[in-house]
Amino acid sequence: MLIGGIAVITRKNPVHSALALIITLLAQASLYLMLYAPFVAGVQIILYAGGIMVLFLFVIMLVSIDRSIRERQFNSQWIVGIIAATALGGLFIAVYAKGSSIFPQHVLPAVENDNTQKIATMLYGQYMFAFEIASLLLLVAIIGAVVMAKKRI
Amino acid sequence: MLHITTLHYLVLGAALFLLGVIGVLTRRNVVIVLMSIELILNAVNLNLVAFSRMWGGLHGQVFAIFVITDAAAEAAVGLGILIAFFRNKETVNIDEVNLLKW
Numbered sequence: 193m194l195i196g197g198i199a200v201i202t203r204k205n206p207v208h209s210a211l212a213l214i215i216t217l218l219a220q221a222s223l224y225l226m227l228y229a230p231f232v233a234g235v236q237i238i239l240y241a242g243g244i245m246v247l248f249l250f251v252i253m254l255v256s257i258d259r260s261i262r263e264r265q266f267n268s269q270w271i272v273g274i275i276a277a278t279a280l281g282g283l284f285i286a287v288y289a290k291g292s293s294i295f296p297q298h299v300l301p302a303v304e305n306d307n308t309q310k311i312a313t314m315l316y317g318q319y320m321f322a323f324e325i326a327s328l329l330l331l332v333a334i335i336g337a338v339v340m341a342k343k344r345i
Numbered sequence: 346m347l348h349i350t351t352l353h354y355l356v357l358g359a360a361l362f363l364l365g366v367i368g369v370l371t372r373r374n375v376v377i378v379l380m381s382i383e384l385i386l387n388a389v390n391l392n393l394v395a396f397s398r399m400w401g402g403l404h405g406q407v408f409a410i411f412v413i414t415d416a417a418a419e420a421a422v423g424l425g426i427l428i429a430f431f432r433n434k435e436t437v438n439i440d441e442v443n444l445l446k447w
Contacts, residue, residue, distance in 0.1 A: 193361070194357070197360075197364040200364070200377070201368035206380075209380055210376075216361075220387055226349075227397075228398060229394050232394055232409050239417060240417075243417060248420070251424045251428065269370075273370030276370060277367045277370060288355065288356055314403055322411060326415070330414065333417075336425065337421040337425035340426055
């Protein structure tokens with residue numbers, strides 16, 4: 193998964209980056225399966241790797257990549273970017289090294305026979321409001337994307 | 346054999362987050378910047394699901410589903426903006442987005 197992530201940010205061809213991101217997402221779905229979350233793994237594969245990445249690939253095909261492959265790859269401010277990312281990485285290392293004792297060593301394996309049912313019960317019961325708001329958000333996003341990409345409003 | 350604790354998942358999530366941040370800050374192509382944003386969101390999802398496993402309840406997984414939904418909406422809108430931008434300028438560099446620069 194880390195190799196896929198590194199390939200996303202370093203490839204020159206954006207199609208290679210998109211394929212590397214698909215590999216990363218599939219690896220992450222398998223990690224979700226290890227974490228006893230089969231529904232999230234299924235949603236990730238169907239929605240993320242099968243929907244969003246296909247959308248990305250369509251837009252990459254629309255936008256011409258011949259000129260962008262021949263141009264320079266990295267930004268004009270990449271030094272500051274690497275310094276900021278190193279500072280953030282140092283912060284992460286400090287936090288995780290200091291607080292690594294509060295995580296339990298052994299976790300009991302969970303039952304995953306009714307994971308989907310339980311998530312559905314929570315989605316329609318406790319998180320019903322968030323569910324409706326999410327569908328409204330998707331409607332707004334669809335209208336926004338269509339209006340943005342039209343040639344003539 | 347090494348037991349895979351929650352900390353391992355969190356460190357992996359932090360590493361993915363760092364890769365996404367580096368991608369956002371250093372690449373010139375707008376499409377790759379948008380894909381690095383998706384990497385960041387995936388790192389956050391991994392943290393959420395790892396904590397949901399640690400605490401036993403399913404709240405983290407429901408939140409992760411909502412984050413995936415949000416990522417889809419934002420990717421669609423971002424790509425729409427990219428297409429509109431490309432139609433005007435015929436390039437996908439973000440260094441060329443300098444019309445508001447003083």
